Amino acid sequence: MTSPTPDALLGPADIRELAAALGVRPTKQRGQNFVIDANTVRRIVRTAQVHPEDVVVEVGPGLGSLTLALLEVADRVTAVEIDDVLASALPATITARMPQRADRFALVHSDAMQVTELPGPAPTALVANLPYNVAVPVLLHMLGTFPTIERSLVMVQSEVADRLAAAPGSKVYGVPSVKANWYAEVKRAGAIGRNVFWPAPNVDSGLVSLVRRAEPVKTSASRREVFAVVDAAFAQRRKTLRAALAGWAGSAAAAEAALVAAGVSPQARGEALTVEEFARIAENKQHDPANEQHDSARQSQDSARQSQDPEHQEKDSE
Numbered sequence: 001m002t003s004p005t006p007d008a009l010l011g012p013a014d015i016r017e018l019a020a021a022l023g024v025r026p027t028k029q030r031g032q033n034f035v036i037d038a039n040t041v042r043r044i045v046r047t048a049q050v051h052p053e054d055v056v057v058e059v060g061p062g063l064g065s066l067t068l069a070l071l072e073v074a075d076r077v078t079a080v081e082i083d084d085v086l087a088s089a090l091p092a093t094i095t096a097r098m099p100q101r102a103d104r105f106a107l108v109h110s111d112a113m114q115v116t117e118l119p120g121p122a123p124t125a126l127v128a129n130l131p132y133n134v135a136v137p138v139l140l141h142m143l144g145t146f147p148t149i150e151r152s153l154v155m156v157q158s159e160v161a162d163r164l165a166a167a168p169g170s171k172v173y174g175v176p177s178v179k180a181n182w183y184a185e186v187k188r189a190g191a192i193g194r195n196v197f198w199p200a201p202n203v204d205s206g207l208v209s210l211v212r213r214a215e216p217v218k219t220s221a222s223r224r225e226v227f228a229v230v231d232a233a234f235a236q237r238r239k240t241l242r243a244a245l246a247g248w249a250g251s252a253a254a255a256e257a258a259l260v261a262a263g264v265s266p267q268a269r270g271e272a273l274t275v276e277e278f279a280r281i282a283e284n285k286q287h288d289p290a291n292e293q294h295d296s297a298r299q300s301q302d303s304a305r306q307s308q309d310p311e312h313q314e315k316d317s318e
């Protein structure tokens with residue numbers, strides 16, 4: 001681990017100078033808001049509890065603000081960047097500002113949602129200022145794809161942070177809450193002011209800590225089967241589970257049978273259930289081969305609806 005060197009990190013003038021040299025203009029489409037405050041990125045690294053032996057994966061490194069702070073502490077950092085210009089410039093920035101750690105850095109030029117493997121040792125931590133317009137899908141993809149990630153700290157839109165960390169019974173408890181809890185214990189870990197970004201977003205930001213479950217959810221159902229129940233339950237949030245899960249189960253009567261077998265009231269709503277209860281429902285679905293094709297189509301429709309529903313998709317920042 002190297003000692004912190006104030007001049008190595010990027011400040012407001014450095015960020016704007018780099019952006020101007022590269023012709024970079026942050027875009028709303030990719031949710032780009034660059035952190036310009038060195039104290040903030042060091043705070044993120046401290047809150048993430050990054051250790052000298054950690055192999056950290058970062059998604060959306062941008063111009064390298066957080067990347068440099070991670071390299072001060074972690075054993076290795078692998079950054080995943082989709083933007084052509086930013087990806088091409090980042091290695092040079094690392095070499096120029098932290099040459100003694102440049103060999104500990106790796107870049108993956110790709111859409112994070114398409115990444116299924118990373119160079120070097122398996123990642124042990126995820127630390128990222130996630131693009132706000134795709135934060136939840138990217139987070140869930142990384143947790144699902146890389147089971148060696150033990151700890152995560154992500155910066156997301158504040159209301160998305162609330163949803164991720166919400167408990168059953170909360171008004172904001174929903175698909176992100178349940179799916180994140182499938183992988184990890186989730187909690188809010190702080191707030192980030194708008195003034196530490198360039199350009200300043202029109203929304204507040206929050207930190208979310210996720211610690212991988214010591215033991216996976218005990219169930220004979222697969223993750224895909226459990227998530228299908230979750231998607232169906234929240235696609236019609238105001239309906240009772242007997243009605244909301246009718247399409248998933250094949251009929252309202254079949255949904256009721258699965259719910260009763262799982263020990264869940266058919267009159268309950270999805271917002272009241274834990275991830276373990278969703279898993280029990282998935283276990284008790286009665287499979288009818290004649291309905292399998294119909295179920296698959298219905299699940300695809302539910303997933304598509306979730307991706308378009310503002311309750312489950314983050315608002316863009318500017």
